Each structure stands twice: as C-alpha cells, then as structure tokens.
Amino acid sequence: MVKPLQPERSRPLTLRRPSYSRPVHPRRHTGVRIVVAGDKGTGKSCLIRTAASNKFRNKIDSVLPPQRLPIDLFPDIVPIRIIDTSSSVEDSDKVDEELKRANVVLLTYACDRPETLQNLTTLWLPRLRRLKVNVPVILVGCKLDLRDEDQHVDLEPVMSPIMQQFHEIETYIECSASRHIQVLEVFFFAHKAALYPTMLLYDHESQxxxxxxxxxxxxxxxxxxxxxxxxxxxxxxxxxxxxxxxxxxxxxxxxxxxxxxxxxxxxxxxxxxxxxxxxxxxxxxxxxxxxxxxxxxxxxxFGYNDDLKLANDPIPHLKRAHDQSVELTNEAIDFLKTIFNEFDGDHDGMLQPCELEELFSTAPESPWIENPYKDAVERNAFGGLSLDAFLSEWALMTLLNPNFSVENLIYTGYPRDPSSAIRVTRRRHVDRKKQHSERNVLQCFVFGPMQAGKSALLNSFIGRQYSEAYNPTDEDHYAVNVVDIFRENKKYLVLREISEAGVKKLLANKESLASCDAAVFVHDRSDESSWKASCELLSKIVGHGEETGFEVPCLIVAAKEDQDSFTMAIQEATVVSQDMGVEAPMPTSVKLEDFNSIFCRIVTAAEHPHLSIPETEAGKTRKQFRRLIDQSLMFVSVGLGVAMAVRFGAAKKNGAARKNVSG
Incomplete structure (x- = not known):
C-alpha cells in the first residue's frame, strides 16, 4: 500500500553517519510547515487530529486550528506544524496563501472515491503550479479501511504516470486514521521530504x-x-x-x-x-x-542552503552612504585575470561561450545570462569575451550588486577573505572638495527623448554595429567598457540608459542621482522637438540635484550630425550650455563613427566632479540667498566677538582697579 520515499534496496556502499555526528538541520529554529489540502470529505482533518493526539475522532471541526507534533517524534529534532485547509470555494484565497507558505504539501484523496484521486491531477496539482508553489508534494490516500477488501489495488501502475507528469511529487502513501494504519508514516515522509527534498537534487524524468x-x-x-x-x-x-x-x-x-x-x-x-x-x-x-x-x-x-546557493552572505552588511559605490580591489582583479588565462584553453585571448560556461560551472548558474548583464558588453562573432569585456562585466556586477559579485567570486574559487575582494569608494561630496575622484568604475546616466540616439550611443560604446532598426527602450539598460584616458589611467565606464518614461520614477527617489558620476543629455540635432524635450530633461535633472544636494557633472550630446541640422536648436543648445555653465554641446554621428572623444570627456568630467556642474536660475538664486545668510551670520558672529572682547577688556580693567584699591 505504500511506496517508500526512498525504496529499500541492497545498498552496496554508504558513508558512515554515526548518531552523535548528526548535523543540526537549518530548519531547527524555523521548523517544517506541512499544509494538507484536497477535496471535501477526503479525511484531511481526521488524519491531522489522529497524528497529533494519537486518537481517532469521527466528529471533529470542519477545519482544525494549526497542530504541532512532538519535536522529538522524528530523528532530526525539528518542530513540525500541520495546517488544515478548507475545501469551500469561498475560502479559496485563504487556501492559496497557506499553500504558498508551505514547506511541503500533502494532497489527500479518499481510497473509496476514485474521482478524488483524479481531481488531484486535474485540479490540485495544476493549482500548485499556477501558484508557483515549488515544494515537495506527497499524495495521501485516506480512508483505506473503507476500500472493498476484496478489491486488490496495485498503486504502482496508477501512480507512475502521475509522478512522471508531476515531478514535484516525492512519494505516495495510503493510510487509515480510524485504524491507525500508517498515519505517522505519512508525516514522517512529509518531514523527510521537507528537510531532504529530492526534486532539488534529482530529475526523475532524465534520471x-x-x-x-x-x-x-x-x-x-x-x-x-x-x-x-x-x-x-x-x-x-x-x-x-x-x-x-x-x-x-x-x-x-x-x-x-x-x-x-x-x-x-x-x-x-x-x-x-x-x-x-x-x-x-x-x-x-x-x-x-x-x-x-x-x-x-x-x-x-559546504555552506549550501535549500536553494543550492551559499547560505550565508559572503560579506557583512556594507555600511555606505548613497553617494558611495563599491568596486573590486586589485587582489580580486588579479584573481580574475588569472582565471581568465586559466580557462582560455586555446590561448586566443578570448573566453568562448563553452570556456565561460566551464568557468562558471561551479556556480548555481552563469550570472550573465540575463539582463542587465546579458547585453552589457560586446562579444565577438562566436560569442566570446575579451579580457576587457570580462573584467567590465565584473565591474558592472560589483557596482550593481556587490554581494552577488563576491558570491560568484567564491563560486569560481577566490582563495582569500571575501571582504578583501571589494572596497567602498570615497563619498562624492568629498571628491568635489578635493576636486578629483579616485574611482575606477564610473557610472554615467544617459538621458534623452525617444529616437534621440541614446541606444546608438551605448551600442557604439561597446563596438556594436549601427542598425537602422528602431527598438524603443522600455526599461533601463547598461553598456560597460574600458576607457583609456592616458597610458596609466584606465577606467571602467558604465553607461546607464534611462528611458523617457523612467525619468519620472527616477525623480521620485530623493537619492536617485547619488549613484551618478556624470549625466549625458542626448538630442537629435536635426529635430527641434528633440532638443526641447532634452532641454526639459536637463532642467529637471539639474533642479533635482540642486534640491537634494546630489549635483552631477552634465554634458550635452548633439547626435545625428550626419543629418541636416536644425540651426535654431544648435544656437539654443549653445546658449543653454553657456547659461548653465557647462561645456558646449558635443556633435556626434554614430554612422560616421565620430564618438570616441565623447567617452573620454565623460570620464574626465566624472573624474573632476567640481567642474561641469550646471546651475538653474532657481539654483543660482538659492546660492545667492545662502551666501547672504552666511555673510549675515559672519557679521553677527564678528559683532558678537567684538562685543565679547570689549566686555572682557572692561571686566579686566575693573578687576585691576579693585585690586589697586584693596592694595
């Protein structure tokens, strides 16, 4: 009547695990949450009550309150909580919430009602998939005592196709609460499936x-x-x-x-x-x-959790201000260069897709298969990465998600203390005072209206060929590459394209510009409306920076120089740049491949954060007001100082006079 969770077979080998060395299970404190669901009248509540009290009661509440089993009932000493669920349609949402919180799900059917078993495959198991409940499932046949004793049922041919269709099923078992047949075994299998799930380790279909x-x-x-x-x-x-x-x-x-x-x-x-x-x-x-x-x-x-990832954060919580970033240290970069050469099997200076897959074969998956990393660097015709592109991907990953970056360093064999792999940069307001940034990874936000040429600028940055096809940017996307200013000044520049619709979301966050080292505003110089839209974006971003204290160097890019220019837009852009105190607009053409100097100028602006800071009229007025206040406070403090000096001098003179009189 039962298919064991792991069938008993001859065991040719084992690794000895003496009882005194049983490891403390990670669920020791959180426990196992078993949720029991199924059709009405299949015996859910009776099964739970019998297991919890070791007594069978035919008449019980329709839905039991949460029940607990003795903590030492099974060998792993883990608390077990059993959740009963309603079969009523009106309670469907509540049942769904309980299923989502489960560590393991028991789906019940009645042994004397074949249609309830069929409902598991047509209703309940698809429901779990729809809810994305990715936990072990055990099929439990209740009321075994009510099945006709003369009717022999071989479960293997019945359950085998179900388990092939639904791989989340760990096992199946039939029981009788009224006769105490295999009741505790049901929860033993559930407890074991939650603590040691097979589905995460083994694919039954491919074996x-x-x-x-x-x-x-x-x-x-x-x-x-x-x-x-x-x-x-x-x-x-x-x-x-x-x-x-x-x-x-x-x-x-x-x-x-x-x-x-x-x-x-x-x-x-x-x-x-x-x-x-x-x-x-x-x-x-x-x-x-x-x-x-x-x-x-x-x-x-070896530190893995139930998701087969490292259980603990590789680095302690990083204390940093909003205007600080995180970069790889020289030690980490040297390690990455070493493993690049180690996995470059054909020594062609490129990591081909198969070589890159081998490099990340000890990580849960390759970290760069999805956005924002997937298209952030250019690959060769065969999908290979150069050393610069390889290091650029790591620079981007560390900037956006330091913990994830260090985690992948560990997966690939980084031998030192994980905290030695990263460093927190100096605050940007300190960089402005010192008039220089020491950052090796610089982030530039790229703004502009639709079809201004933002994506073309990013594509040209990583050497991707120009395409006439227009693909609107619905969400932020990144491009990262190395920029050589001088022989000894190699920087990683991250371009973050912000869609026109994304600007509103960006400005809703007070600290949104804190991570920005420089901002570029792109407009189509052949289109008057493009310039006006870009100018409005410039005013919004500059105003936001002035209000929040996160001002950033700004540059204006006049794209599509190869097309007929709109003369008025050129003149207006020049006037605006002069009024705001930034560089004149930089004309570019991706078609003419006239863009190399732009990226050097972006890096130069970011490295000198005290320059190229634009000002709005409101900002200038605010600055003048602050200056007047500071001067007033200075005059007041000077006046108070003089008054205090006079009073001190008078007091000293009076003291001396009293001393002479007493003498």
Missing amino acids: TLTPRCKRALKRIFVLSDRDRDGALSDDELDDFQVKCFNVPFRRCELLGVKKVVQKNLSDGVNEKGLTLKGFLFLHTLFIEKGPIETTWAVLRK
Whole structure:
C-alpha cells in the first residue's frame, strides 16, 4: 500500500553517519510547515487530529486550528506544524496563501472515491503550479479501511504516470486514521521530504542530477581536490569524510566505495583516485537508493542552503552612504585575470561561450545570462569575451550588486577573505572638495527623448554595429567598457540608459542621482522637438540635484550630425550650455563613427566632479540667498566677538582697579 520515499534496496556502499555526528538541520529554529489540502470529505482533518493526539475522532471541526507534533517524534529534532485547509470555494484565497507558505504539501484523496484521486491531477496539482508553489508534494490516500477488501489495488501502475507528469511529487502513501494504519508514516515522509527534498537534487524524468546540484557537487569536489590533479586521493577522500561526518573511512570501506564506482563507471576511478564523474555517480546512488540525507549533509557542510546557493552572505552588511559605490580591489582583479588565462584553453585571448560556461560551472548558474548583464558588453562573432569585456562585466556586477559579485567570486574559487575582494569608494561630496575622484568604475546616466540616439550611443560604446532598426527602450539598460584616458589611467565606464518614461520614477527617489558620476543629455540635432524635450530633461535633472544636494557633472550630446541640422536648436543648445555653465554641446554621428572623444570627456568630467556642474536660475538664486545668510551670520558672529572682547577688556580693567584699591 505504500511506496517508500526512498525504496529499500541492497545498498552496496554508504558513508558512515554515526548518531552523535548528526548535523543540526537549518530548519531547527524555523521548523517544517506541512499544509494538507484536497477535496471535501477526503479525511484531511481526521488524519491531522489522529497524528497529533494519537486518537481517532469521527466528529471533529470542519477545519482544525494549526497542530504541532512532538519535536522529538522524528530523528532530526525539528518542530513540525500541520495546517488544515478548507475545501469551500469561498475560502479559496485563504487556501492559496497557506499553500504558498508551505514547506511541503500533502494532497489527500479518499481510497473509496476514485474521482478524488483524479481531481488531484486535474485540479490540485495544476493549482500548485499556477501558484508557483515549488515544494515537495506527497499524495495521501485516506480512508483505506473503507476500500472493498476484496478489491486488490496495485498503486504502482496508477501512480507512475502521475509522478512522471508531476515531478514535484516525492512519494505516495495510503493510510487509515480510524485504524491507525500508517498515519505517522505519512508525516514522517512529509518531514523527510521537507528537510531532504529530492526534486532539488534529482530529475526523475532524465534520471540524472539536476544542473544546480551537479554544479554544487562539482565545486565541493574542486575544493576537496587540494592538489588540483582532477581526482580525490585516499587521503583527500578521508579528509572529506571527516569534514562532513566527523569520522574517517575504514580501509575496507574506502576500497568498497571505489570498487562500486569502478564496476559501474570505468572512468569513475583512475590511478590518482576518485574522479569527478565518480564523485557525481556516488551521489546519484545515494539519491536513487538512499540515504538522500548523505548528499544533503555534504551540501550543507559546504555552506549550501535549500536553494543550492551559499547560505550565508559572503560579506557583512556594507555600511555606505548613497553617494558611495563599491568596486573590486586589485587582489580580486588579479584573481580574475588569472582565471581568465586559466580557462582560455586555446590561448586566443578570448573566453568562448563553452570556456565561460566551464568557468562558471561551479556556480548555481552563469550570472550573465540575463539582463542587465546579458547585453552589457560586446562579444565577438562566436560569442566570446575579451579580457576587457570580462573584467567590465565584473565591474558592472560589483557596482550593481556587490554581494552577488563576491558570491560568484567564491563560486569560481577566490582563495582569500571575501571582504578583501571589494572596497567602498570615497563619498562624492568629498571628491568635489578635493576636486578629483579616485574611482575606477564610473557610472554615467544617459538621458534623452525617444529616437534621440541614446541606444546608438551605448551600442557604439561597446563596438556594436549601427542598425537602422528602431527598438524603443522600455526599461533601463547598461553598456560597460574600458576607457583609456592616458597610458596609466584606465577606467571602467558604465553607461546607464534611462528611458523617457523612467525619468519620472527616477525623480521620485530623493537619492536617485547619488549613484551618478556624470549625466549625458542626448538630442537629435536635426529635430527641434528633440532638443526641447532634452532641454526639459536637463532642467529637471539639474533642479533635482540642486534640491537634494546630489549635483552631477552634465554634458550635452548633439547626435545625428550626419543629418541636416536644425540651426535654431544648435544656437539654443549653445546658449543653454553657456547659461548653465557647462561645456558646449558635443556633435556626434554614430554612422560616421565620430564618438570616441565623447567617452573620454565623460570620464574626465566624472573624474573632476567640481567642474561641469550646471546651475538653474532657481539654483543660482538659492546660492545667492545662502551666501547672504552666511555673510549675515559672519557679521553677527564678528559683532558678537567684538562685543565679547570689549566686555572682557572692561571686566579686566575693573578687576585691576579693585585690586589697586584693596592694595
């Protein structure tokens, strides 16, 4: 009547886990939340009440309050909370919320009502997928005692196609609350599935490890392979066993492990020891034949959580002001250069897609497969990255998400303290006082109306060919590259294109310009309306900076020089730049490839943040008012100083006179 969570089979090998070395499970404090759902009348509440009280009651409340099982009922000593749910349509939203909070879901059907089993596949399991409830599921047949005793039911052919269709199902079991048949077993399997879920480690359809599990185990193998010879020697295997389970291998066990691997996988063992293929094969056996806890114990010992990512933040909380940024240190950059050369197998100075995939094969996934990193640098015709493009991607990732960047450094083998990989830059208002920025990564916001040429500017920056096709930018996108000002002055410049619609959202945040080192305003010089729209954006951004105290250097770019220019727009742009105190508009043409000097000028403006700061009339008035206030305060303070001096002098004179009289 039951399919065990891990079928009992002959076990040719095991890694010893003595009871005294059982690791503390990460859910020790949070516990396991089991949500029970299913059709009305399938026995949900009776099952829960019998498990919690060890007594069967036929008449109970339609929906029970949350129940708890004894904390020491199962070996892992983890609190278990069971949530009953309603089958009424009017409670559907509440049930959905409970399902979303579950660590494991029990879906019940009545053994004497076949239609309730069918409803699991047509209603309940699709519902879980629609809600994106990505947790283990156990199918529970209740009321086993009500099934006709003369009717023999073989569950395997019934459940097998269901489990093939819905891989989230961990197992199935049938029980009887009234006769106390396999009631506690139901919750044992649920508890075990929540603590040691199979679906995260193993794909039942392909009968292979999941990609993320394989990547995590590969990293563990690499870390355990101290001499980097591609195999775990007997000593390395012994150290691995002690690290994970606090006990060394016995000689016969070690030989038995390698014998089983070699018997099933010819290249799983070589003259140096257990290969990566053999290591992965071992864990496939643990998952298929049990105990799955072995693989989970290894993963958690090496710091992985239930999502197969590093459980703890790689760096402590970074204390930084809004106008400070984060960059990689020279130590981290040197490490990245080393691994670039190491994985550049054909020594062509490029990391081809297969080489880049191998480099990130010990991370949960490649970090640059989605935006904002996917199209932020240019690749060659074969999708390869140069060293500059490779380092530029890391510079962008560190700027936008320092923790994520350091996490991926760790995945790729960064050997030093993670905190040594990054540094927090000096505050920008200090840079303005010192009239120089020491940052190696500079961020420039690119503003402009639609079809002004913003995207073309970003594409030209990373060497992407010009295209006549117009693709409107719906969300911010990035381009990053290296800019050489002088031989010893190499900077990473990040261009962030902000859509016209995105400006309103940007200005809603008081600190939105704090992360901006320079701003560029692009307009189509052949279109009067383009210039007016760009000028309005310039006024808004400058005014926002003056109000919030986050003023930034600004540059004006007159794009599409190859087209007939609108003369009035050129004159107005020149006047506006003079009035605001910024450089004259820079004419450019992507078609004519006349853009190289722009990026150098952006970097120069960002490096000297006290220059190219535009002022609005309101800003000038505000500055004059502050100056008058400061002067008034100075006069008042001088007057008070003089008055105090006079009073002090008079007091001193009177004191001397009294002294002479007394004398």
